Amino acid sequence: MASEIKRETVVSIKNAYLRYASEKGSVTALENVNLEIEKGEFICVLGPSGCGKSTLLKIIAGFHQPTEGTAMMGDTPITGPSADRGVVFQTPTLYPWLNIYQNVEYGPKMRKVPKDEREADVKKYLELVGLKDFAKQKPYELSGGMKQRASLARVLVNQPKMILMDEPFGALDALTRQNMQTLIREIWNKTGNTIFLITHDVDEALALATRVIVMSSRPGRIVKEFHTDFTYDIVGTNQESAKYTQEYMHIREEILSIINTQNAALTADAI
Numbered sequence: 001m002a003s004e005i006k007r008e009t010v011v012s013i014k015n016a017y018l019r020y021a022s023e024k025g026s027v028t029a030l031e032n033v034n035l036e037i038e039k040g041e042f043i044c045v046l047g048p049s050g051c052g053k054s055t056l057l058k059i060i061a062g063f064h065q066p067t068e069g070t071a072m073m074g075d076t077p078i079t080g081p082s083a084d085r086g087v088v089f090q091t092p093t094l095y096p097w098l099n100i101y102q103n104v105e106y107g108p109k110m111r112k113v114p115k116d117e118r119e120a121d122v123k124k125y126l127e128l129v130g131l132k133d134f135a136k137q138k139p140y141e142l143s144g145g146m147k148q149r150a151s152l153a154r155v156l157v158n159q160p161k162m163i164l165m166d167e168p169f170g171a172l173d174a175l176t177r178q179n180m181q182t183l184i185r186e187i188w189n190k191t192g193n194t195i196f197l198i199t200h201d202v203d204e205a206l207a208l209a210t211r212v213i214v215m216s217s218r219p220g221r222i223v224k225e226f227h228t229d230f231t232y233d234i235v236g237t238n239q240e241s242a243k244y245t246q247e248y249m250h251i252r253e254e255i256l257s258i259i260n261t262q263n264a265a266l267t268a269d270a271i
């Protein structure tokens with residue numbers, strides 16, 4: 001008998017709308033979004049600029065509540081931010097007056113985690129992101145990639161149920177970006193964490209995701225989802241070759257074609 005895979009829904013968004021109040025009236029950023037995120041998924045979100053990707057992430061993070069519809073973590077409505085859902089932004093969020101160790105220690109300290117446990121956790125996650133030798137440095141002494149790794153350790157040390165990343169590698173040079181992709185893939189593979197990552201880069205999405213979500217131009221709706229497994233090939237010995245398969249090329253073309261169609265609709269609206 002085939003063994004059943006136990007699925008666990010971490011986050012579920014149902015019929016969600018988000019309207020922002022602005023000086024010119026109301027802006028509908030999201031329209032009827034439905035999304036179930038299962039434990040261990042690596043979701044990458046793509047879509048035209050301004051289509052509501054960050055808004056969706058902010059709903060999951062608890063920074064915004066849907067104007068209509070629901071956002072739940074397990075059986076509990078998401079009503080505000082929580083250490084269970086750690087957020088990594090494009091610009092690293094580190095306290096400049098604290099060293100890297102103290103920055104990573106900050107969350108557990110606030111949660112009153114006992115000192116010994118805290119110390120072991122901070123060391124573990126600094127090692128995991130490759131910063132154990134930089135614990136005493138201040139953020140200004142680190143490169144952009146290292147700062148982003150420190151931000152990641154700050155989130156990981158809280159052992160969140162989910163990691164939310166808003167274009168986390170967008171400001172990095174190509175080589176550092178690729179190294180960060182390898183790091184986040186390895187961390188995901190090792191910890192089995194659930195990740196929701198926004199990117200503008202189709203290749204980044206395909207190289208990391210187990211599911212790629214493509215959104216329409218504003219108001220943002222989910223127009224298509226692709227279940228992919230190139231990340232497993234890349235994590236194994238195959239490395240880059242996964243990107244040259246026919247299947248990869250085919251999905252890549254399809255995603256780009258959807259985004260281009262959405263961008264064209266956006267431009268036509270603006271004329």
Ligand SMILES: Nc1ncnc2c1ncn2[C@@H]1O[C@H](COP(=O)(O)OP(=O)(O)OP(=O)(O)O)[C@@H](O)[C@H]1O
Binds near residue numbers: 051
């Ligand atoms: N606080 C706000 N008040 C009013 N409008 C907002 C607010 N935040 C976002 N918007 C609008 O909502 C829409 C969606 O914004 P959002 O930042 O979610 O898009 P995005 O897809 O993440 O964009 P990008 O890819 O350019 O980062 C945009 O039109 C934006 O101008």
